[in-house]
Each structure stands twice: as structure tokens, then as C-alpha cells.
Amino acid sequence: MKYLLMIYASEADEAKMTPADTGQVMQAYGAYTEALSQAGIKLASDRLRPTSEATSVRVKGGKTEVLNGPYAETREQLGGYYLIDVPDLDAALSWAARCPGASHGTIEVRPIWSM
Numbered sequence: 001m002k003y004l005l006m007i008y009a010s011e012a013d014e015a016k017m018t019p020a021d022t023g024q025v026m027q028a029y030g031a032y033t034e035a036l037s038q039a040g041i042k043l044a045s046d047r048l049r050p051t052s053e054a055t056s057v058r059v060k061g062g063k064t065e066v067l068n069g070p071y072a073e074t075r076e077q078l079g080g081y082y083l084i085d086v087p088d089l090d091a092a093l094s095w096a097a098r099c100p101g102a103s104h105g106t107i108e109v110r111p112i113w114s115m
Contacts, residue, residue, distance in 0.1 A: 002043065002085050002112035003092040008076040009105030011050055028100035036084060036095065044083040051077045076105055083112070 017025070036042035056067040082099070086092050089111070096107040 001088060001092075002083065002114070003089070004110050004112060005082040005084060005092070005096050005099060006078055006108040006110065007080045007082075007099065007101040007105060008108060009079050009101055010075060011077050011079070013104070014079075025100060032098060032100055033082075035098070036082060041084045041086050041095070042082060043085055045081060047080040048078060079105075 033042065033045060051069060054069055056069070058065050079101070084092065084095060086095065089109070092109050096102060096109045099107050101107055
């Protein structure tokens with residue numbers, strides 16, 4: 001079954017990190033990504049640009065509204081994702097707990113609803 005692991009963290013906290021801290025985090029993500037690949041369950045993954053570069057679109061009363069920036073004000077922002085294919089939710093949760101982002105943010109695990 002396919003699951004999306006969405007990595008939420010505070011962009012403000014990440015901006016305060018030292019270059020050494022950033023290097024350690026990136027090394028941890030590299031090892032995690034390699035582990036997913038070696039297990040044969042990683043389908044896709046990527047890092048997202050900061051929310052300051054986001055554009056939100058919504059339609060109200062038949063009119064399209066385009067807003068610069070994120071739609072919602074939140075304490076944590078979506079910063080990246082992993083799409084994995086594992087046997088069940090327990091396996092997905094186990095991999096989510098191993099994600100480096102779980103130690104300083106939140107990993108939302110959501111099953112893919114195949115259409």
C-alpha cells in the first residue's frame with residue numbers, strides 16, 4: 001500500500017540552524033533516503049521550496065483568487081515528502097518514526113487513495 005510521509009517543521013527554527021547543524025541534518029536525510037531505497041520501498045521524495053515562494057489558488061463565487069504565500073498560518077510548514085510502498089500502516093509508521101524530521105517536527109502519514 002502506498003503512503004505519503006509529509007515532513008512538517010518550523011521554517012523559522014530551520015533558519016536559525018548553524019551550517020554545521022544543517023550539514024548534520026542533511027547527512028541524516030541522506031542516510032534515511034538511502035535506507036528507504038535499499039529497502040525497495042521509496043517511490044519518490046523531494047524537498048519543497050520555502051513557503052515564502054508558495055502561491056495559493058482558490059475559487060470563490062466563480063472567480064479565481066491567486067495569493068502569494070501559503071494559505072494557512074501555521075507553526076510548522078510542509079517542507080518535503082516521501083512516497084513509499086509498504087505492506088501496511090504499521091510499516092509506514094515505523095518508517096515515519098525513523099525520518100530525521102520526526103525528531104524536530106511532525107511526520108504526517110497518509111494513505112494514498114488510488115483513483
